[in-house]
Amino acid sequence: MATVVGYTTGVYDLFHIGHLNVLRRASSLCDELVVGVTTDELSISRKGKKPLMPYAERADIVGNLRFVNRVVPQTTMDKMQMWREIGYDRMFVGDDWKGTDAWNRYEREFKLVGVEIVYLPYTTHTSSTILRGKVLGG
Amino acid sequence: MSDEFEAGATAPAESTEEWNRGQHKKDWRVGYVSGAFDMFRVDHLDQLRAARERCNVLVVGVHTDEVVFAQTGKTPVIPFEERLEVVRWMRDVDVVVAQDTEFLAEAWARTRFDVAFVPHAIDAGHTDYQALDALGVAIIPLPGGRISATLSAATR
Numbered sequence: 001m002a003t004v005v006g007y008t009t010g011v012y013d014l015f016h017i018g019h020l021n022v023l024r025r026a027s028s029l030c031d032e033l034v035v036g037v038t039t040d041e042l043s044i045s046r047k048g049k050k051p052l053m054p055y056a057e058r059a060d061i062v063g064n065l066r067f068v069n070r071v072v073p074q075t076t077m078d079k080m081q082m083w084r085e086i087g088y089d090r091m092f093v094g095d096d097w098k099g100t101d102a103w104n105r106y107e108r109e110f111k112l113v114g115v116e117i118v119y120l121p122y123t124t125h126t127s128s129t130i131l132r133g134k135v136l137g138g
Numbered sequence: 139m140s141d142e143f144e145a146g147a148t149a150p151a152e153s154t155e156e157w158n159r160g161q162h163k164k165d166w167r168v169g170y171v172s173g174a175f176d177m178f179r180v181d182h183l184d185q186l187r188a189a190r191e192r193c194n195v196l197v198v199g200v201h202t203d204e205v206v207f208a209q210t211g212k213t214p215v216i217p218f219e220e221r222l223e224v225v226r227w228m229r230d231v232d233v234v235v236a237q238d239t240e241f242l243a244e245a246w247a248r249t250r251f252d253v254a255f256v257p258h259a260i261d262a263g264h265t266d267y268q269a270l271d272a273l274g275v276a277i278i279p280l281p282g283g284r285i286s287a288t289l290s291a292a293t294r
Contacts, residue, residue: 015178017220020227057180057284064183064229131177134215 006030007088009074011038012058013051014131018122020065025120026092027067034086035062036074046077052132079106083115095119166276169193170251172237174201176214178224184283189255190230192278198225199237199245208240243269255280 008026012019027033037059043051051058055073063071072086079091091110097103098119107117171189175182175198190196200222206214214221218236226234237245242254243266253276260267260279267277 015224016216017223020224024227053180060180061178061183064187065227066229067227131215135177 003031004090005086005088006033006090006092007036007082007086008033008092009036009038011043011051012062013053014135015058015061016131022092022094022120022122023065024067029092029118030090032069033067034070034072034088035068036072036082037062038074042075042077052135080109083113088115090116090118092118092120095121164192164194166193166253168195168197168251169253169255170197170199170245170249171255172199172201172242172245173257174206174214175221175225176206176216181283183228185255185257185280186228186230188280188283192255193253195232196230197233197235197249197251198231199235199249200225202236202238205238205240241266243273246270246273246275251275253278
């Protein structure tokens with residue numbers, strides 16, 4: 001059987017157990033897991049804030065996880081463009097996106113190229129936003 | 139190993155490059171690194187990686203919340219179980235254990251490591267290090283590792 005390449009993305013600033021659980025779950029649902037780590041530039045343009053940890057550090061930590069096969073820079077929010085570059089078979093997204101207009105559209109588009117979108121639940125209350133507040137708030 | 143160790147004699151490597159040039163690879167069988175690893179950062183990763191370069195099996199003792207509190211007077215931001223879980227899945231880490239003591243010599247009683255990699259220059263007068271030396275355990279300071287400027291400024 002052909003290798004199933006999985007793909008998921010994130011900023012992974014202040015890496016925590018929530019990130020770990022989602023990545024582990026994703027890796028169990030594919031043969032090879034590629035993780036798109038959002039670049040500093042994309043994070044600034046999208047969220048208006050720079051991550052506390054620069055891309056190189058965030059990518060290094062994610063890439064050192066046993067179940068992550070490869071890290072690539074996520075330079076665009078356009079998942080179809082990333083697909084053209086990577087050629088993954090399955091994409092993992094947080095289930096908070098399920099049913100949104102953007103992801104309903106992605107589901108239709110990706111179906112045409114044979115990519116399945118899998119929504120994964122977040123299993124923790126820890127979030128980077130909360131941690132960022134704690135770090136910056138002292 | 140203990141015969142070669144002189145407390146206070148080993149200077150910490152200035153950089154990762156210097157570390158990688160120095161001595162022989164895989165000098166020891168079981169190596170030990172301990173720490174809180176509260177909000178896992180790239181300098182933690184650098185330390186684990188440098189330690190793994192020098193031993194065949196790297197055991198990491200993650201400080202329990204009680205030990206972190208005893209050492210710093212603060213409760214860690216991330217609870218023990220979550221800190222341990224993140225460290226456990228790092229490629230450079232072979233085994234994780236809970237370290238429920240501040241003292242490496244007490245941790246050794248359980249883990250029996252050949253070398254302790256410590257994240258700072260050796261203090262020859264440190265009683266914990268003297269106890270380890272008496273047990274025949276090598277003590278090697280790790281190079282500092284990278285730390286992001288933003289995070290460093292925010293957490294100090």
